[in-house]
Amino acid sequence: xxxxxxxxxxxxxxxxxxxxxxxxxxxxxxxxxxxxxxxxxxxxxxxxxxxxxxxxxxxxxxxxxxxxxxxxxxxxxxxxxxxxxxxxxxxxxxxxxxxxxxxxxxxxxxxxxxxxxxxxxxxxxxxxxxxxxxxxxxxxxxxxxxxxxxxxxxxxxxxxxxxxxxxxxxxxxxxxxxxxxxxxxxxxxxxxxxxxxxxxxxxxxxxxxxxxxxxxxxxxxxxxxxxxxxxxxxxxxxxxxxxxxxxxxxxxxxxxxxxxxxxxxxxxxxxxxxxxxxxxxxxxxxxxxxxxxxxxxxxxxxxxxxxxxxxxxxxxxxxxxxxxxxxxx
Amino acid sequence: xxxxxxxxxxxxxxxxxxxxxxxxxxxxxxxxxxxxxxxxxxxxxxxxxxxxxxxxxxxxxxxxxxxxxxxxxxxxxxxxxxxxxxxxxxxxxxxxxxxxxxxxxxxxxxxxxxxxxxxxxxxxxxxxxxxxxxxxxxxxxxxxxxxxxxxxxxxxxxxxxxxxxxxxxxxxxxxxxxxxxxxxxxxxxxxxxxxxxxxxxxxxxxxxxxxxxxxxxxxxxxxxxxxxxxxxxxxxxxxxxxxxxxxxxxxxxxxxxxxxxxxxxxxxxxxxxxxxxxxxxxxxxxxxxxxxxxxxxxxxxxxxxxxxxxxxxxxxxxxxxxxxxxxxxxxxxxxxxxxxxxxxxxxxxxxxxxxxxxxxxxxxxxxxxxxxxxxxxxxxxxxxxxxxxxxxxxxxxxxxxxxxxxxxxxxxxxxx
Numbered sequence: 001x002x003x004x005x006x007x008x009x010x011x012x013x014x015x016x017x018x019x020x021x022x023x024x025x026x027x028x029x030x031x032x033x034x035x036x037x038x039x040x041x042x043x044x045x046x047x048x049x050x051x052x053x054x055x056x057x058x059x060x061x062x063x064x065x066x067x068x069x070x071x072x073x074x075x076x077x078x079x080x081x082x083x084x085x086x087x088x089x090x091x092x093x094x095x096x097x098x099x100x101x102x103x104x105x106x107x108x109x110x111x112x113x114x115x116x117x118x119x120x121x122x123x124x125x126x127x128x129x130x131x132x133x134x135x136x137x138x139x140x141x142x143x144x145x146x147x148x149x150x151x152x153x154x155x156x157x158x159x160x161x162x163x164x165x166x167x168x169x170x171x172x173x174x175x176x177x178x179x180x181x182x183x184x185x186x187x188x189x190x191x192x193x194x195x196x197x198x199x200x201x202x203x204x205x206x207x208x209x210x211x212x213x214x215x216x217x218x219x220x221x222x223x224x225x226x227x228x229x230x231x232x233x234x235x236x237x238x239x240x241x242x243x244x245x246x247x248x249x250x251x252x253x254x255x256x257x258x259x260x261x262x263x264x265x266x267x268x269x270x271x272x273x274x275x276x277x278x279x280x281x282x283x284x285x286x287x288x289x290x291x292x293x294x295x296x297x298x299x300x301x302x303x304x305x306x307x308x309x310x311x312x313x314x315x316x317x318x319x320x321x322x323x324x325x326x327x328x329x
Numbered sequence: 330x331x332x333x334x335x336x337x338x339x340x341x342x343x344x345x346x347x348x349x350x351x352x353x354x355x356x357x358x359x360x361x362x363x364x365x366x367x368x369x370x371x372x373x374x375x376x377x378x379x380x381x382x383x384x385x386x387x388x389x390x391x392x393x394x395x396x397x398x399x400x401x402x403x404x405x406x407x408x409x410x411x412x413x414x415x416x417x418x419x420x421x422x423x424x425x426x427x428x429x430x431x432x433x434x435x436x437x438x439x440x441x442x443x444x445x446x447x448x449x450x451x452x453x454x455x456x457x458x459x460x461x462x463x464x465x466x467x468x469x470x471x472x473x474x475x476x477x478x479x480x481x482x483x484x485x486x487x488x489x490x491x492x493x494x495x496x497x498x499x500x501x502x503x504x505x506x507x508x509x510x511x512x513x514x515x516x517x518x519x520x521x522x523x524x525x526x527x528x529x530x531x532x533x534x535x536x537x538x539x540x541x542x543x544x545x546x547x548x549x550x551x552x553x554x555x556x557x558x559x560x561x562x563x564x565x566x567x568x569x570x571x572x573x574x575x576x577x578x579x580x581x582x583x584x585x586x587x588x589x590x591x592x593x594x595x596x597x598x599x600x601x602x603x604x605x606x607x608x609x610x611x612x613x614x615x616x617x618x619x620x621x622x623x624x625x626x627x628x629x630x631x632x633x634x635x636x637x638x639x640x641x642x643x644x645x646x647x648x649x650x651x652x653x654x655x656x657x658x659x660x661x662x663x664x665x666x667x668x669x670x671x672x673x674x675x676x677x678x679x680x681x682x683x684x685x686x687x688x689x690x691x692x693x694x695x696x697x698x699x700x701x702x703x704x705x706x707x708x709x710x711x712x713x714x715x716x717x718x719x720x721x722x723x724x725x726x727x728x729x730x731x732x733x734x735x736x737x738x739x740x741x742x743x744x745x
Contacts, residue, residue: 283458286455286476326477326480326482328476
C-alpha cells in the first residue's frame, strides 16, 4: 500500500469502475482533454475515449438531467460538477428528479447516478465559490450524501457509490485533493455508505466531523492530547444515511461532544446531530452539545476575513477547551 | 433578595424601613441590606405598599429569594406556604404573589458564579445519573459545581465518589483512616457562629486568591524621615482648614505615581490576557470590628496629595460606618494595606484579584541608619509588595517598589 493523494484515489476508483463495468461513464465540464478542473479525471479520456468520458457545455441543469435520463435507462453515469456552488442551477434536477423518481415511479425505475463535486473554502474564491452546501442535500429523502475525509475512504466510497442503485451526491473538498494516505491496492476494496468511522479513539470528548474538517479535528485531538485530554474523533463519512449509532456510542463513553463542520452551523450537520444526540444521549451528557461552523456570513474575499470566517483548528480547539472547562476539566 | 454587589450570593436584612401596611414611592429606601461588602440601601423600583415581609430584620436570604410581597394597598395576599429557612427551590419564579413585583433584574440576569442561585440545583444529565446510580445525594454538592452557573458536572460527582469510603469486602489492604477534619470539633465552652456575608466573601475571595494566584513578594525598607517632616509641615500649613494628611495618604500618592510609571506592574492577568490599567484606582484596606473592606480611591494618579487626603478620609469614615456605595468598593487596580498603627514590623498581604499587586505597610520605627558614612537616627518603614507572577515579573515588582521608595524618600516628588 503506497501513499497516494485523495485526487489520485478518486482517479483510480473511476478508472477501475470504467474498466470493470461498460455501463459506467463520466460526464462534466472539461473533464476530457483538460482532465477536469482539479485533474481528477487525468488520463481517462485518452484511455476510454470521448464516448465514455463526455465533455459537456456549461449547463449543469442540462447534463445532470442527461445523467438522470441515462441512469433511468440503465447506465451508471458519474457526473462531475466543477464545484458544489454550481449545483444550485441544477437543484430541480437533483432534488425534484434524481431524488424522487424511484418513489414516483412506484419503485419500478431507479437512478443509479453519482454526482461528484468538491466544496470547501480557503483559497480566496469568495462568497459564491467557497460554500459547503452538503447539509442542504442531506435533508432530502431519496438522495444519499457522502463526504469522505481521506484517500482510502474516497476510493472505497466512490466505488460503492457507482455500484449503488440510487443517486449519490459524492462531496469532495478542494483542500482534501492533495491530502495523502494509504489506499489498498486491492481493486475489490470498498467502503459502505452509511457507516461512520472512529478516526481516533478517546475518552474525554467526542468531536464529530465530516470531509476535510475531520483532518482538522484530528490535529486538534493531537494538540489536546499533549495536554492529557483524550479526544475521540468520529468521521461521519456519510451524511445521509446518517450513522447515529456510532456517534451515540461515542457520546455515551465520553459524555461530551462537539460537532464541527465547514458549512454554516445554522440548520447544518451539527444542528441535526445535536437533535439526535440530545434525544439518544440525554442522560449521558455532561454539557450541551457544542457546534463549530463557518461564520454566518457570505465568505469574504479578504484573506484575514476569510480566515476569521473559517472554522479553523484554532476555533475548534477553543470551543473544545471551553466545553471541557464547563465540565471542570 | 436583590443583587446589590457583584459578588454577593446572599444578603441579610439589616432592617426594614417600611413595615407591613406602609406605602412607598419609587426610589424610597424600603430596607437596608447587608451584602458581603457593605450595608446597602434598597430602593423601591416602583410605587406600592408592603403587604407582607417574608425575611425579617436580621434574617438572611439567598440572591433572588423572595423577601417581601408588595402590591396595592388592601390587596389580598394568598397565605404563603410554610416559609422554609432556605427558600423553596423553583418557587421563586413561579410564585404568582411574588413574580409580579419581584425585583426585576436580579433573578433573571444574575450571572451567578460558583454557588450562586442557591435556589436551583443545576446538574448535568450524566452527573445526575451517576449520582443516582451511586446513591449520592447531590444536595451535598450544592454550590460546589464546577460548571457554568455552578452546574454540578461529571467531574464533581467523580471527585465526590472518590472521596467516599471504598467498598469493603475485597481482600486489599484495610481502608485508610479517614483524614482528620481540617478544623477540630468545637471543644467545651467554644462557640460556633455563622459568618457574616462580608466575612464569607472575604474567606472565599482570599482562598481563591491564595490558591489560584501565584504570589511572590518583594520587600524594602523606606527611610520616612523626610516624608514625616513634609507631612508635619503640610499639616501645620493646613491646620486652619481642618484638613490633615496621613502617612497613608503619602503612600497612596507615591504608589499611584509609581503605578502609572510602571505599566508592567500595573496590569491584570485576565483569562490569558493582560489588561493594562490607564489610571491608578487605589484600594485602601480598612479594618472593621470584625471584618475588612477596601474602598477605592479612583484616579489617584491624577489627584494632588491634598485631594487624596480629603477623599481618603471620607472613604475610610464611611467604610467604618458601613455607608459605602457599591461603586466605591469596586474597580481597584492596586491596594494599600497599612498596619503601621498596629506596630507590626513586617507582613505580607494577599492580593485582591483581579488586582495584581498589594502593598503591605508596616510600622515606621526609629532605627539607627547609616547616612553619609555616619550612624544617625532614621524613621524606617518596612514594606512588602505582593505580586501576581502572571501579571508581572520579579523585576517589574521591584521597579515599582523602587519608585515608591524614591518618592517617599525624596518627598517633594509627591508634590510634583
